Amino acid sequence: MNSVSAHTGKSVSERLRGVNNEFKLTSDVHDQPLKIENLNVYIENLHILKDINLSIPEKSITCIIGPSGCGKTTLLKTLNRMHDETPEVKITGRVMVDGENIYDKNVNVNDTRRKMGLLAQRPCPLPMSIFDNVAYGPRIHGIKRRKLINQTVIQYLQYVGLWDEVRGRVRTSATKLSIGQQQRLCLARGLAIEPEYILGDEATSALDPLSTKKIEDLFLKLKEKYTVILVTHTLRQARRIADYIVFMYLGEVIEAGPTEQFFNFPSKQITKEYLSGSFS
Amino acid sequence: MKYLEERIFKLIMITAALIVLGVLLFILGTIFYKGLPSLNIDMITKLPGGGFYLGKEGGVLNAIVGSFYIILGSVLISLLISVPLVMYINFYLPKKSKFSELIRFSMDILFGVPSIVYGAFGFALMVYLGMKASLLGGIIAVSMLIMPVMMRSLDEVTILLSRELPDALLSLGATRYEMIKVILRQLMPGLITSILLATGRGIGDAATVLFTAGYTDNIPVSPSQPAASLPLSIFFQLGSPVEEVQNRGYASAIILTVIVLILSLTSRYISSRYSKNKI
Numbered sequence: 001m002n003s004v005s006a007h008t009g010k011s012v013s014e015r016l017r018g019v020n021n022e023f024k025l026t027s028d029v030h031d032q033p034l035k036i037e038n039l040n041v042y043i044e045n046l047h048i049l050k051d052i053n054l055s056i057p058e059k060s061i062t063c064i065i066g067p068s069g070c071g072k073t074t075l076l077k078t079l080n081r082m083h084d085e086t087p088e089v090k091i092t093g094r095v096m097v098d099g100e101n102i103y104d105k106n107v108n109v110n111d112t113r114r115k116m117g118l119l120a121q122r123p124c125p126l127p128m129s130i131f132d133n134v135a136y137g138p139r140i141h142g143i144k145r146r147k148l149i150n151q152t153v154i155q156y157l158q159y160v161g162l163w164d165e166v167r168g169r170v171r172t173s174a175t176k177l178s179i180g181q182q183q184r185l186c187l188a189r190g191l192a193i194e195p196e197y198i199l200g201d202e203a204t205s206a207l208d209p210l211s212t213k214k215i216e217d218l219f220l221k222l223k224e225k226y227t228v229i230l231v232t233h234t235l236r237q238a239r240r241i242a243d244y245i246v247f248m249y250l251g252e253v254i255e256a257g258p259t260e261q262f263f264n265f266p267s268k269q270i271t272k273e274y275l276s277g278s279f280s
Numbered sequence: 281m282k283y284l285e286e287r288i289f290k291l292i293m294i295t296a297a298l299i300v301l302g303v304l305l306f307i308l309g310t311i312f313y314k315g316l317p318s319l320n321i322d323m324i325t326k327l328p329g330g331g332f333y334l335g336k337e338g339g340v341l342n343a344i345v346g347s348f349y350i351i352l353g354s355v356l357i358s359l360l361i362s363v364p365l366v367m368y369i370n371f372y373l374p375k376k377s378k379f380s381e382l383i384r385f386s387m388d389i390l391f392g393v394p395s396i397v398y399g400a401f402g403f404a405l406m407v408y409l410g411m412k413a414s415l416l417g418g419i420i421a422v423s424m425l426i427m428p429v430m431m432r433s434l435d436e437v438t439i440l441l442s443r444e445l446p447d448a449l450l451s452l453g454a455t456r457y458e459m460i461k462v463i464l465r466q467l468m469p470g471l472i473t474s475i476l477l478a479t480g481r482g483i484g485d486a487a488t489v490l491f492t493a494g495y496t497d498n499i500p501v502s503p504s505q506p507a508a509s510l511p512l513s514i515f516f517q518l519g520s521p522v523e524e525v526q527n528r529g530y531a532s533a534i535i536l537t538v539i540v541l542i543l544s545l546t547s548r549y550i551s552s553r554y555s556k557n558k559i
Contacts, residue, residue, distance in 0.1 A: 080451055087374045114453035124444040127466040136462075137452045186448070193452055 033058050034079075034197065034227060039093035041074055041083070048074050050251045052093070056244075061219055061228040063238040063259075066248035067279060072231040075248070076199050079229065080116035081109050098196075114141065117190030117226075119203040123182035125174035126189075130157075130166050133174045133185055137193035156188040160218060180211025187218060198222055200230040204237065216241050235275070239263055247271055311537065315530030323531055328497045335522040340532050343513035344539075345499045346415070350509055351483045353419035354426055355475060361423075362431040363471070367460050370438045371446065384435065390428040396487035398425045403491035416503035418493025425488050426478035433477050437470030438463075465554070472551040479543055484536065486511035510536045 034056040041049035049071050056062050064072045074083075081102060083089040094101040102112045126133050134153040143149055153170070157163040162184050166177070174185055183203065190198070200219070204212040219241055222228055232238050238245055238259070245262040247255045255262065255271045266272050273279065326339035369380035402421030411417055445466060449459040464471065482488075486509070494506030495516070510532060517529030 082447065082451060085447070085450065110453045110455055113451055116451070118448075118451035120444065120448065120451075122444065124448040126445070126448065126462055128462075140452070140454050140458050189452065 033098050034229075035094075035096040036075075036078075037094040037096065039075075039078060039095065040091070041071075041078060042090040043074075043086075044088045048251050049078070052253055054246065054253060054256065056227060056229060058227045059223055059225070060243040061223050061230060061241055062244040062246060063242035064229065064231045064246045064248060065233075065235060065238050066254075067274065068233075070248045071251040072248055073201055076201055076229065076231050079197070079199060080113045080118055082113075082118075084109055114193050115196045117187075117193065117195035117198045119183070119187055119190060119198065119200045121202045122206045123179060123186045125177070125182050125185060128174065129171045130174045130177070130185060131170040134188050134192050137189060141193060152192055156192045157185075159191065160184040160188045161214065162188060178211075180207050180214065183207060183211065183215060184218070187215070196226065198226045198228045200228070200232075202231055202233055205233060212237075247274065249274070308537070311530045311533040314527055315532070315534045318524070318527040319531040319534055323528065324535060327499070332497070333516060333520050333522075333525055335520075335524045340508075340510070340513050340528075340535065342497055342499055342508040343510045343532065344535065346493070346496075346507035347483055347510040347536075347539075349415055349500065349507055350418045350422055350489065350493060351479055353415070354422035354482055355430075355479055357419065357423040358427040358430045358478060359475070361427055362434055362474070363464070365431060366434045366438055367463075370435070371456060371460060371463070384432070387428045387432050387435075390424075391432060394487070395425050395485045396490075398422075399488040399491050402488065406492065412504070413492060413494030413506045414504045415493060415500045415507040418489045418507055418509070419503070421488045421492040422482045422485065425485060426482040429481050430474045430478040433474035434467070434471060437467055437474075441466065468554040469551040472547045472554075476544055476547050480540060483540060483543075484511055486515055510539075 036052050036054040036056075039049055039052040040047070052075065064075060066072055077083050078091060078095060079097075079102075083091060091103060093103075095103060097112065097115060100107065126136055128136070131153055134156055135149050138149055138152050143152070154163060157166065157170075162181060165181060169176075174182065177185060183206075187203075198219075204215050207215065216237065219228055219230065223243070230238075230242070242259045245255075245257065245259050246253055247262070249270060255266060255268050262271075263275065266275060322337070323339040324344060325341060326337070327342050328340065329336055329338035332338035365383065369377070369383055373380045398421050402417060402424065405420075406413070406417045441463065445463060446459055449462055454462075489507075489509045489512060493509060495508050495512050496506045497508070498505075500507045514529050514532045514536065517525050517532060520526060520529075
């Protein structure tokens, strides 16, 4: 192990050179349904993500942390191919979901996105009623039966704890809800497409503490059924809810591991500095 | 000193508002003062009788219906072109696409082309195709006139739409087409405003229809027949030496103004109904 110091003036990649930076969060790596292999992302010739290798354990919460601009959100967006919308982005490497590389030519992007429920930074309800917001996903994915749609909507509104609050006004506009309620509605909307993974992009950063608590509790509940991957800016949140932590810095994964181990025994100098608050 | 500036600026703003309001009231005042005495139910329910332009009996129903047909047809045609075009350049082409810039630039140029040029162009086209002055010719010429208005105003509201809504829809696994259907709901007030702007420009324009739609005292029953229009009707009546006919011209102007007003109010009502779920 070469000694790593933040004060050598060398770039992170130089400092990490020679270190095998393939990160497996748990030992049983063979049946990880989500694997990122040699992933590189370039945006307008800037090398944003550098050779990422990660296996994400299923049915758990993995938090991606790191200072601003380190590529957390870029990494998250590669998982549901949202980079397809920006032609300047070039991606190499593989993202294996259920044994299939989602960047393969014959993979339907809409199917991939359907597997990944995304919860964005700020809630963005669709311009329709509360009911139709949740029903939208099932409808576009071919569910026609009214009864089934009704059931689905009620089920997921109950799941996110919104049903009691909005019952009786589900036909009114979703924009009338408070921002915390909107975020839970967006979560219900994402769950209604029956994804396998939940991606959260700083999903609580626009919310008040009480709403944040509700969303965090939901994430803890969700990990029983789904694999949850969250980008977060707050270390405390990661500590509260994550099972595994991925620490990124300047487009590279510096360290990854179970939460307890990561916070108590960080192995890299730069991680220690980040945790101690030397930079953020 | 600060407060003086504040006062002067406030004065300028109030004056500007008063000028706009004053001009509007002056125009409305003139047409109502001159036209109201001649306005009666015959004006809007009867076709011009023989010798109408010399002061005999009749109304301008031909022009009301003609204008209505022309604007309805041309708004439909422009919608069919503008909506797909705006959606294409905003959601299918990349952000900094040269092609979408080219389209916007051409629309800006077309926007500035005087209506008589569209009329002349439409006329030349019709001569080439062997068509006579007809409702269809008028619809095509007016479509060309109002399409840039509609396209550019719809484009402006679409550009202002935040990236969040398209992203939210796509991340649910929606296809582009499904995404656009929802986005159009969000854009409904903007779409209606752009229809209104286009209607306003199209319905009041005389030069475009002069050669293309022609003029007739009857209501067209097929697209190949000539159609009358209110602006031309007003023009012909005001050109009459008989004072009574001139006053009927002002009455026709009231009718045109009221039609535009009604269209404006209905579209605002529809727009507010459709946008109750707008974010």
